[in-house]
Amino acid sequence: EPEVTQTPSHQVTQMGQEVILRCVPISNHLYFYWYRQILGQKVEFLVSFYNNEISEKSEIFDDQFSVERPDGSNFTLKIRSTKLEDSAMYFCASRGRAEYEQYFGPGTRLTVT
Amino acid sequence: LAKTTQPISMDSYEGQEVNITCSHNNIATNDYITWYQQFPSQGPRFIIQGYKTKVTNEVASLFIPADRKSSTLSLPRVSLSDTAVYYCLVGAGAGSYQLTFGKGTKLSVIP
Numbered sequence: 700e701p702e703v704t705q706t707p708s709h710q711v712t713q714m715g716q717e718v719i720l721r722c723v724p725i726s727n728h729l730y731f732y733w734y735r736q737i738l739g740q741k742v743e744f745l746v747s748f749y750n751n752e753i754s755e756k757s758e759i760f761d762d763q764f765s766v767e768r769p770d771g772s773n774f775t776l777k778i779r780s781t782k783l784e785d786s787a788m789y790f791c792a793s794r795g796r797a798e799y800e801q802y803f804g805p806g807t808r809l810t811v812t
Numbered sequence: 813l814a815k816t817t818q819p820i821s822m823d824s825y826e827g828q829e830v831n832i833t834c835s836h837n838n839i840a841t842n843d844y845i846t847w848y849q850q851f852p853s854q855g856p857r858f859i860i861q862g863y864k865t866k867v868t869n870e871v872a873s874l875f876i877p878a879d880r881k882s883s884t885l886s887l888p889r890v891s892l893s894d895t896a897v898y899y900c901l902v903g904a905g906a907g908s909y910q911l912t913f914g915k916g917t918k919l920s921v922i923p
Contacts, residue, residue, distance in 0.1 A: 703855075732910070742856060742899075742913040755909045790855045792911075799844070801911060803855025 701725045703804035705791050711810045712781055720776045720807045722791030730794040731774045732801060733766065735759070735787040742790070748774065781811045814838045814902040821918040830887045832917050834900030837881050845876060845883045848899045850916070856899065860885070887919075895921045 704723045712718050724731050733745040747754040748766055765777045774793075778785055788808050792801040817835040824830045836845070844863050848856040860867055862874040862883070873886040887894060897916040 730909070734911075741915050742850070742911075744910040744912065747909040749909075757910070788853070792855070799846070799861055800858040803857065806853070806855050808853075 701802075703791055703793055703802050705789075705804040705807050707807060708805065709808045709810070711812065714783055714811055715780050718778050718781055718809065720778075720789050720791075720809070722774045722776070722804055723772050724774055724791065724793030725795070725802055726772070728793035728795050728802070730754075730796075730801075731766075731768070732792040732794075733776045734790045734792065734803075736790065736806075737784075737787045745776070778809075781809075783811050785809060786811045814840060814843055816900045816902055816914050818898075818900050818914065818917045820915065821920065823920045823922060824890055825922050826891055827889050830890050830894075830919060830921075832885045832887075832898055832900075832919070833882055834885070835882045836900070836902045839880050839902055840904075842904050843902050844904065845874065845880075846901045846903070846911075847872070847874065847885045848901065848911075848913070850897045850899065851895075856911075856913070859898075890919075890921045892921050892923060895919060 706721045731748040734742050736742045744757050746756040746760045763779045767775050788806045790806045791804045794801045814836045846861040847859040850856040860872050860874045864876050867874045875884045897918050899913050899916040
């Protein structure tokens with residue numbers, strides 16, 4: 700069964716550093732998403748991406764965040780200058796054109812020290 | 813977006829049927845009701861979606877009354893592996909770009 704993959708599974712970084720979280724969505728999917736979940740809290744939407752541009756973004760997705768689909772397979776989330784409060788689990792998800800189900804990856808645990 | 817209310821937690825014994833009810837009084841005409849499941853340290857996983865009446869798949873059933881102000885996710889004969897958080901989401905089906913998760917219902921299945 701096709702699945703969304705994410706790397707790394709765990710990333711530790713120092714405050715102020717840049718991080719890039721990587722995702723490989725399901726191959727024929729066209730809609731891509733990033734969500735985050737701070738420990739013990741609910742899953743929060745960050746951004747959606749379609750046709751090489753951002754479709755929607757939340758208030759969390761400020762100028763420190765950016766997304767990119769650099770090639771036909773990867774989808775990345777960059778945090779330019781990490782803050783302690785960026786520590787969370789980051790989930791990538793993808794969806795096909797005719798589907799309503801979003802398929803989530805296993806997540807990347809980001810720890811900012 | 814319609815606000816959803818569901819119990820914070822539920823306990824059940826193995827082999828029992830579990831029903832989790834979600835209230836969504838302000839559901840809009842074009843909103844669908846979707847349930848996701850999340851195991852610890854994993855991403856959410858789609859369970860089922862419906863618009864009205866009853867939907868059944870190999871995992872669960874979803875019951876939606878005529879007024880659509882609530883919905884009930886039914887899990888038949890739960891096992892220990894069904895211990896997870898279950899989220900009820902309300903939004904405009906396939907056209908919805910973002911999923912809005914609440915706090916969900918933490919289901920604990922007891923041997």
